[in-house]
Amino acid sequence: MxxxxxxxxxxxxxxxxxxxxxxxxxxxxxxxxxxxxxxxxxxxxxxxxxxxxxxxxxxxALILALVMSSISEITAKPSNPRFIFMSPESDPFVDSYMKTISRMSTKEIMNLPKLSDVEFLDQLERGYDFIPVSTKSLNSINLFDSTIDEPIEYQPDLENEWEDLMDAGPASINLLGSVMAIASRKDFPLKTDFNYTLVKYPESFQATLMQVSHDMYRALYGAHTSMESIQVSMRQIPTLLKTAIKLITQASTVLNKALLPRTLASIGRYANESAAVARASLERFEYLQVLLHEVLEVTTLTNSDNKETAEKLAAEAEDIRKEKKEMDNVIADITAQYETARKNLEKTRQDYHNAMKNVPGDGWDSHAWNVYASQRPAETCKRNWYGRRRCRSLRDQQFADYSAEAQQKAQQALNILKEAEKNSKNIYNQQMNKQNELESVINNLTTINLHELSINETIKILLDATKNIALLQGQWSRLSRFFSTLTINTEHTQKVILQDFLGVISDAELIGKPLDPIDETLFLVLLVESVTDIDRDSHLLFLMAKTYSDVSNAYMIEQIAELSGVLSLQNDDDRETYLKEVANKSRKISMQVKDLATDRQREYELVNFSRQEQYMKYIEEGMLQEELNILSNIEIGRR
Structure with missing residues (x-):
């Protein structure tokens, strides 16, 4: 090796x-x-x-473009085409300051030294990120650390995204190009007794294909530029998030009132702009899909096999539209839930304040987390939610000693990792089956006899192209949904800080008293947890955008631009040459996806099993500890 x-x-x-x-x-x-x-x-x-x-x-490279950066600490580094990966040096979200903050307890964060305004602004300008915290308090092997376990748990789902992208994008272009090459032999009119809504030139199949290729270019090129724009916006967010954390943990109330609103507003603006761009791209794919289904509907009326396939695709497209509508309703409901939670925050704060008067300071943070959790709509905590996260604090309880509770939690983590390993194998097998199906379609292109090819066989290829466009549309639907929730979360955080936290500061100033430590703990937890969530979601979106752009650059943009000349092929020799080139390109991409997916699966299994071993060792040591305690009645701490 x-x-x-x-x-x-x-x-x-x-x-x-x-x-x-x-x-x-x-x-x-x-x-x-x-x-x-x-x-x-x-x-x-x-x-x-x-x-x-x-x-x-x-x-x-260290990081798969659709995997959270924290997993890199325990993964072997896979040798794969660079456009699917990016180094930590080029990833703006890989930041030691934010990583350390995410693993500190609330007590440790609260104990960070407050700085004078001059000192704080000087450090902020110089990008000084030193955190005076003892590393002894951090778990040396990071057991029970969700920043490591969650990316391992959800990596298979994310791997499936880029594999689908590499399948669907190039395949849809190459298959449409094949249809256009075949159609260049002879033109024919579409049915006249049909109610057309989007097809502009029903008198010519060639002109209709040109219309489809133009709209495909519009969708794919628009998606490409959208992802470039999203990357630019997402690159700005890490620094702003870090500034927000520094303000609330180490700056004076004066600087918080002056700088925190502006910082959060900038984060919100970038999130909103990216969400708008994603929605616009989704709309272009939706238009293309409706156009394709109209073409297929009119061209499959006289062929039962093709008609059945076209109707199945139309039903799937309708399911996508229904799902999108349902998700729009869910997002609207999430917005309403956030608004209700914020309106109830003042009462929640008072209840928390009263309850904490009888609780030692060490217990304030866990109760403050419960307040934060109550602000999160339940829908965003479900297993199938895009972003795929259980709603829990990154500062989950750590265990200094073996205990029944610690062993139980270790067993739960181990079970989750085993289930993720099983899920990964299933997804990998599905991906291999997709590649085999695609190779079958590709091989059919190389055996086409242009002299015997019927219109119905040509439409079969167009049906395959439409299937792949539907995959891209589905990806953009999920992406748009994810951006919407990021925007909602960001706006909610802005309102909590601007209207509640700064309001509490102003109230304290009016009576000439410092900010109450209980209030300070509560709002610190609210902001730190919100910023951590926004950071994780923004990072995932950045990596998705980066991957899409790289795949698009390598396999899609030039190819879609070349389609306009395919209808002008003059003879069958040129057409056969074109079809063979398309088949070779498609076969090469398919082999790359297979090799890459196989390498990634092998690496993933190593990473997952390594993490499982850590938990199994911990559980075994805990069982041994219990036996020693029973035999000797001596309490022995963890090594």
């Missing part, structure tokens, strides 16, 4: 050469292959290679 570079020592030859980097893999040494030997054999080959060696390397 390849040698993975995990550390480069400074000022030594590897560092001085500048040719090796952390995350790279050595594939061969002086021509000797390391990929098909054991790790021990690879190390021995490297040791005996001499002082001057010729290395073949591969850039190993």
């Amino acid at each position: 390849p040698i993975l570079i995990s550390k480069i020592f400074p000022n030594l030859p590897a560092d001085q050469s500048g040719q090796l980097h952390v995350g790279d893999a050595i594939l061969s040494v002086n021509g000797k292959d390391l990929q098909h030997v054991s790790h021990e054999e690879a190390v021995q080959i490297l040791k005996t290679a001499g002082k001057e060696v010729e290395l073949e390397g591969s850039i190993y």
